[in-house]
Amino acid sequence: MNTQQIVVDNAEAGVAVVAVHGEHDVYTAPSLREQLSSLVEDGTPVVVDLTPATFIDSSILGVLLGGLRRAREHDSGFALVIGDESEPTVRRIFEVTGLFPVFPVFSSRDEAVQAARSSSPE
């Protein structure tokens, strides 16, 4: 597997789960931005699962904030998963920037999918 893979899983009915694997920074931010934009523009509720990520920086944080903003503009669901087994580095950037309360963050994918689905209109 590509160590920087971004996997979009549409198995959850009506919700796209974007799993972010490995290390992500300014190099991979455009790819993630494109994925999220495309899903949000289609009105698809989105869950970004950061549990398999081993590193993210402020470029990725910017992409996630942009995704959240656009989802709200489209009245569409958007949630993050940061599991208990997530790398401390991933959790750390949310703590240091104080951005944890800004995002709907869940520790399991099921909870995040539920939240993203319920915050989108039928």
Add this chain to the structure above:
Amino acid sequence: MTQTLSDVWLQVPALPESVAVARQALAGLCEALEVEPKILADVKLAVTEACTNCVVHAYGGEEPLTQNRIFEVEAHPDGSELQVLVRDFGRGIAPRAESPGLGLGLPLIAALSKAVEIRGAREGGAGTEVMMAFALTETLKGKK
């Protein structure tokens, strides 16, 4: 005055793909020094942010990739500290209304490091240097 450090020295093109190279080099040094995972995480994030500034801000997006469009990373353990210097040869720090980022890079570096100093690279020359110092143990950093 420009300091010259030695234990890690990298000179790479100021391109997005170079940031991971610098991060991995610093991670390798930290692992060799057996620093704690939390400090390793802080070093990786701060160095990434400093290098990203070199890539995104130092040279302007329109300029072609030239031999001079590079950045350098130097790291040197000094007693209880790790000193890291990230240097570019670009246009210096200035406010950018069209900045593509969140503006979190330098605040993050300040929050994650024990000390940070930002200065013009060389007398009469172009560029910016970001000198960061990290405590090599949590105890020395004044935390539990």
